[in-house]
Amino acid sequence: MSTASPDSLLLPALSSAKGTVRLPGSKSISNRVLLLSALSQGTTVVRDLLDSDDTRVMLAALRTLGVQWEHLADRDYRVRGVAGRFPTRDADIFVGNAGTAVRPLTAALALQGGDYRLSGVPRMHERPIGDLIDGLRQVGAQIDYLGNPGYPPLHLRGGEIDIAEPIRVRGDVSSQFLTALLMALPLVQTASGKIVIEVVGELISKPYIEITLNLLRRFGIEVEQDGWSRFILPAGRVCTPPAEIHVEGDASSASYFLAAGAIGGGPVRVEGVGHASIQGDIRFIEALNQMGANVMAGENWVEVRGVEDPSGRLRAIDLDCNHIPDAAMTLAVAALFADGTTTLRNIASWRVKETDRLAAMATELRKIGAGVEEGPDYLRVTPPVTWQEARSGIDTYDDHRMAMCFSLAAFGPLPVRINEPGCVGKTFPEYFDVFRSIARPAGT
Numbered sequence: 001m002s003t004a005s006p007d008s009l010l011l012p013a014l015s016s017a018k019g020t021v022r023l024p025g026s027k028s029i030s031n032r033v034l035l036l037s038a039l040s041q042g043t044t045v046v047r048d049l050l051d052s053d054d055t056r057v058m059l060a061a062l063r064t065l066g067v068q069w070e071h072l073a074d075r076d077y078r079v080r081g082v083a084g085r086f087p088t089r090d091a092d093i094f095v096g097n098a099g100t101a102v103r104p105l106t107a108a109l110a111l112q113g114g115d116y117r118l119s120g121v122p123r124m125h126e127r128p129i130g131d132l133i134d135g136l137r138q139v140g141a142q143i144d145y146l147g148n149p150g151y152p153p154l155h156l157r158g159g160e161i162d163i164a165e166p167i168r169v170r171g172d173v174s175s176q177f178l179t180a181l182l183m184a185l186p187l188v189q190t191a192s193g194k195i196v197i198e199v200v201g202e203l204i205s206k207p208y209i210e211i212t213l214n215l216l217r218r219f220g221i222e223v224e225q226d227g228w229s230r231f232i233l234p235a236g237r238v239c240t241p242p243a244e245i246h247v248e249g250d251a252s253s254a255s256y257f258l259a260a261g262a263i264g265g266g267p268v269r270v271e272g273v274g275h276a277s278i279q280g281d282i283r284f285i286e287a288l289n290q291m292g293a294n295v296m297a298g299e300n301w302v303e304v305r306g307v308e309d310p311s312g313r314l315r316a317i318d319l320d321c322n323h324i325p326d327a328a329m330t331l332a333v334a335a336l337f338a339d340g341t342t343t344l345r346n347i348a349s350w351r352v353k354e355t356d357r358l359a360a361m362a363t364e365l366r367k368i369g370a371g372v373e374e375g376p377d378y379l380r381v382t383p384p385v386t387w388q389e390a391r392s393g394i395d396t397y398d399d400h401r402m403a404m405c406f407s408l409a410a411f412g413p414l415p416v417r418i419n420e421p422g423c424v425g426k427t428f429p430e431y432f433d434v435f436r437s438i439a440r441p442a443g444t
Contacts, residue, residue: 142156370383
């Protein structure tokens with residue numbers, strides 16, 4: 001179906017999509033579960049862990065910190081907790097480009113009293129972390145920037161931790177700052193027995209905080225909430241792990257196959273995630289419904305068929321995407337197949353991800369003839385009047401989601417060349433093989 005090299009992959013024009021996909025585990029859940037298991041008092045068997053660059057980075061970091069874990073079989077692991085204190089007190093930690101690793105590890109290590117250096121790939125050193133550092137410094141953590149202020153790499157070197165007042169952290173740049181504090185702070189003793197976090201500004205990506213709170217409950221930590229602006233944590237608590245925990249399928253990864261079903265007629269079914277999911281990106285199916293696709297879902301599966309309209313075109317929508325920040329990228333490419341201009345709003349967080357996704361998406365959509373308006377926190381996409389072939393290929397910016405999203409553009413009338421397709425290894429190394437299994441080239 002495709003021709004590939006290490007530098008590019010050519011997808012032929014596609015006519016339809018049909019089949020069943022078993023999803024890999026969620027990246028967001030996988031790395032949270034690994035860290036919570038490591039910090040726990042006891043042993044956890046983690047089943048269906050995602051096998052990807054980001055989880056390998058977290059596993060390697062935990063091993064460097066003295067956490068014992070073993071690979072059991074397939075995607076199952078056993079993690080032996082360290083009861084809140086890492087055995088290794090001095091270490092260099094490499095976090096690649098994994099936001100789900102660097103933010104919570106920074107918080108956990110800042111409270112350990114050891115001497116740690118955290119660094120990543122060049123793009124990681126452009127991803128902001130200053131608001132989290134400010135929050136940790138409020139309670140006495142000693143953290144130095146080794147490069148540009150506000151960004152990794154970092155030097156964490158102990159400090160006298162004292163939490164007497166509420167900790168304030170911005171919520172309008174990345175929800176991972178709050179997630180990091182929620183996961184790490186319960187380890188700290190306080191006179192009151194409680195720790196208060198106050199969110200400054202509007203909290204973005206709330207569904208990712210819901211994932212964190214849900215998993216904390218699974219590990220014995222109950223967090224009180226006053227809306228989305230104030231969180232009250234128990235202090236001096238070590239996680240009590242479940243004996244076994246399953247990682248559900250990745251809802252963000254599901255979006256590409258579900259969109260393929262909507263564009264290519266379907267039916268396409270994904271298994272491993274459904275209406276019982278704790279991930280916010282499952283609400284992507286609501287957006288597909290609004291666009292006219294035929295969606296059915298069970299507890300652990302979703303199936304999508306194309307629109308019933310004789311034109312076969314999806315309906316253009318105007319949507320606030322704060323609740324589905326990653327899956328909203330899929331909508332930007334699905335908009336190529338709509339009957340008018342689609343507007344995606346409240347997506348400023350795209351700018352501080354693996355790349356500036358707003359700028360990257362606008363640039364690559366224009367290459368294939370789409371009309372695009374890029375705003376500070378929105379994107380408007382008008383389908384091409386005349387499709388164009390991106391002769392230099394679709395650039396992916398070392399961003400797995402750019403590569404996976406633009407595979408859907410091959411449902412247009414022209415082939416699509418994806419540059420640097422290997423970047424999907426961050427979360428879904430087998431993506432293009434799985435995509436090939438459901439997509440049918442034109443003329444077949």
